[in-house]
Amino acid sequence: MNGFMKLLRRSPWSARIGLIIVLINLTAGVMAPIICPYSETEKAGDIWVQPNAENILGTDHIGRDLFTRLVYGARNTISIAILATFIAFTVGSLMGFFAAVLGGWTDLILSRIIDVLMAFPTLILALMVLSVVGTGTVPLIAVISLIASTRVYRLSRAVAMDIEVMEFVEAARLRGENIWWLMRHEILPNALPPLVAEFGLRFCFVFLFIASLSFLGLGVQPPYADWGGMVRENAGAITFGIMTPLFPAAAIAVLTVGVNLIVDWFLHISSGLKD
Amino acid sequence: MKNILELTFKRLLLGFGTIIVISMLIFIGVEALPGDLAEAILGQDATPETVAAFRAELKLDLPPHVRYVEWLGNFLQGDLGNSLAGDRPIAEMIGWRFSNTFFLAAVSTVIAVPIALILGILAALYRNTAFDKTISIVTLSFISFPEFFIAYILIALFSVQFQFFPSIANIDDGMSLFEKLHSVLLPSLTLTMVVTAHMMRQTRASIINILSSEYIEMAKLKGLKRLRVIVVHAFPNSLSPVINVVALNLAYLVVGVVIVEVVFVYPGLGQLMVDSVAKRDIPVVQASGLIFAVTYVLLNLLADLLSIVTNPRQLNPR
Numbered sequence: 170m171n172g173f174m175k176l177l178r179r180s181p182w183s184a185r186i187g188l189i190i191v192l193i194n195l196t197a198g199v200m201a202p203i204i205c206p207y208s209e210t211e212k213a214g215d216i217w218v219q220p221n222a223e224n225i226l227g228t229d230h231i232g233r234d235l236f237t238r239l240v241y242g243a244r245n246t247i248s249i250a251i252l253a254t255f256i257a258f259t260v261g262s263l264m265g266f267f268a269a270v271l272g273g274w275t276d277l278i279l280s281r282i283i284d285v286l287m288a289f290p291t292l293i294l295a296l297m298v299l300s301v302v303g304t305g306t307v308p309l310i311a312v313i314s315l316i317a318s319t320r321v322y323r324l325s326r327a328v329a330m331d332i333e334v335m336e337f338v339e340a341a342r343l344r345g346e347n348i349w350w351l352m353r354h355e356i357l358p359n360a361l362p363p364l365v366a367e368f369g370l371r372f373c374f375v376f377l378f379i380a381s382l383s384f385l386g387l388g389v390q391p392p393y394a395d396w397g398g399m400v401r402e403n404a405g406a407i408t409f410g411i412m413t414p415l416f417p418a419a420a421i422a423v424l425t426v427g428v429n430l431i432v433d434w435f436l437h438i439s440s441g442l443k444d
Numbered sequence: 445m446k447n448i449l450e451l452t453f454k455r456l457l458l459g460f461g462t463i464i465v466i467s468m469l470i471f472i473g474v475e476a477l478p479g480d481l482a483e484a485i486l487g488q489d490a491t492p493e494t495v496a497a498f499r500a501e502l503k504l505d506l507p508p509h510v511r512y513v514e515w516l517g518n519f520l521q522g523d524l525g526n527s528l529a530g531d532r533p534i535a536e537m538i539g540w541r542f543s544n545t546f547f548l549a550a551v552s553t554v555i556a557v558p559i560a561l562i563l564g565i566l567a568a569l570y571r572n573t574a575f576d577k578t579i580s581i582v583t584l585s586f587i588s589f590p591e592f593f594i595a596y597i598l599i600a601l602f603s604v605q606f607q608f609f610p611s612i613a614n615i616d617d618g619m620s621l622f623e624k625l626h627s628v629l630l631p632s633l634t635l636t637m638v639v640t641a642h643m644m645r646q647t648r649a650s651i652i653n654i655l656s657s658e659y660i661e662m663a664k665l666k667g668l669k670r671l672r673v674i675v676v677h678a679f680p681n682s683l684s685p686v687i688n689v690v691a692l693n694l695a696y697l698v699v700g701v702v703i704v705e706v707v708f709v710y711p712g713l714g715q716l717m718v719d720s721v722a723k724r725d726i727p728v729v730q731a732s733g734l735i736f737a738v739t740y741v742l743l744n745l746l747a748d749l750l751s752i753v754t755n756p757r758q759l760n761p762r
Contacts, residue, residue: 236528247571250480285462286740288465288466288737288740288744289466289740290695290699290736291699292699293699293733293736295738296702296717296733297470297473297721297729297730298473300721300724300729301726301728302474303724304722335629373588380590381590384590384706385706386721397590400596406603407596407600414596415596415597418590418592418596419593421589421593422585422589422590422593423586425589425590426584426585429584429588
């Protein structure tokens with residue numbers, strides 16, 4: 170903790186802004202039921218009311234409080250994104266480590282499968298999978314984890330390949346340690362720094378992807394709040410000069426920039442460059 | 445030369461292999477549908493005879509590999525089967541929309557490529573100046589923004605505030621080229637912004653990479669003029685990575701175009717695909733997905749081939 174505080178004191182202003190943005194979003198998401206004046210799906214006034222004292226950001230296309238929706242949107246979108254990123258990392262890095270440690274046929278088959286999946290444009294792959302399995306939160310998380318895990322596989326395999334040829338892994342092998350032990354005690358600790366930075370980048374990708382799918386009406390389903398979906402629902406307002414749909418869209422943009430700022434800082438530290 | 449031919453041939457083979465595997469996957473994906481397509485469409489009350497007749501009509505009674513070969517054969521001849529909703533031939537629905545999508549992508553490319561290359565080269569030449577840093581921050585934010593955010597900001601500015609362009613980009617065959625351009629300008633500007641950001645950053649990186657290599661240093665030490673160093677020494681070597689960057693980003697347009705078409709209600713292939721996913725009109729999704737995926741693979745293939753062919757190191761082997 171002490172080391173972290175020290176690191177934080179020396180952090181550049183860009184990383185601090187990023188941290189503040191992420192913390193605000195996380196707090197808002199966790200505390201949603203406490204800070205919101207209304208409930209997630211409650212009608213709070215007329216439709217598309219301009220910002221005022223009762224509805225700080227105005228209301229949406231069926232009169233729900235936009236601020237409340239925005240905070241619940243943070244809760245839903247961010248938790249789905251974190252969950253999907255975690256699944257992608259568990260599956261992707263496990264497969265990548267397996268491929269690197271076992272080599273041979275395991276590596277060949279896994280890598281070719283991943284190659285084919287990566288040959289699809291991501292959004293098109295997602296659209297096709299969703300058309301077959303149907304829309305909903307579970308298919309959404311599954312398809313996004315699948316797509317993100319291919320990129321994680323690539324990175325973790327490459328990193329593990331480098332570690333795998335080191336003497337200490339060879340020594341552990343000769344001691345007769347099994348593959349799980351090798352992966353947990355030798356490969357994982359050494360592969361962690363690049364994987365952590367990748368986690369941030371993947372989170373951004375996953376988060377933007379969820380927003381896009383929800384915007385297309387294929388992600389989080391109504392009546393639950395979700396930033397991408399909110400843009401879609403309120404898009405009609407913009408032609409009347411009502412800026413309502415820009416709030417959730419801006420929220421997406423701000424959070425992505427925030428996470429990117431932190432990742433940049435982290436990459437800078439782990440690359441060992443001074444200033 | 446032999447080296448290049450061999451590389452090109454290998455890459456072509458790999459590309460077509462990928463396309464075959466992709467088409468198989470798309471076909472198998474539909475096979476894996478829970479339940480039977482016939483029962484899903486006809487409902488539970490259908491008599492076994494109707495189901496059998498329907499299956500025969502859709503040729504669902506044949507074994508999968510026979511149907512795959514037939515499906516692919518028909519696809520190559522332009523027969524994409526019929527849509528489930530409305531029972532219209534898919535080829536008819538897709539043809540016009542495909543040309544619309546192509547038009548949108550082409551306009552975006554024509555705007556984006558020169559801007560990105562010029563900005564990228566300038567940023568590389570004047571790197572670490574205020575100009576470079578400003579461009580870097582601006583492009584980084586464009587990359588972080590979702591496409592629809594940029595799109596709605598453009599709409600709010602140019603079609604609501606100033607009323608220059610329509611917020612709904614509708615085009616039909618009766619319009620003149622100028623009218624078409626006027627109507628697709630906002631969507632293509634959106635795509636341009638996203639693609640330019642990526643393209644410009646990668647161009648900058650590859651030019652810097654080349655400018656910092658030893659033979660450029662050598663050319664400078666020989667006392668050559670700056671212009672000559674860039675045109676004669678740096679340019680031929682930077683051609684290959686830059687062409688690669690351009691082609692890869694055109695492949696990126698394939699994804700971006702779907703969202704932008706939905707925002708501007710543009711009658712393109714992406715819009716059709718999204719609608720069909722929501723309606724679960726699987727044959728249409730299958731056909732448009734295959735077209736998108738093949739375009740993407742072909743553009744990637746083109747990128748690799750061009751970078752093989754334009755690489756001076758490959759052209760003049762020792």
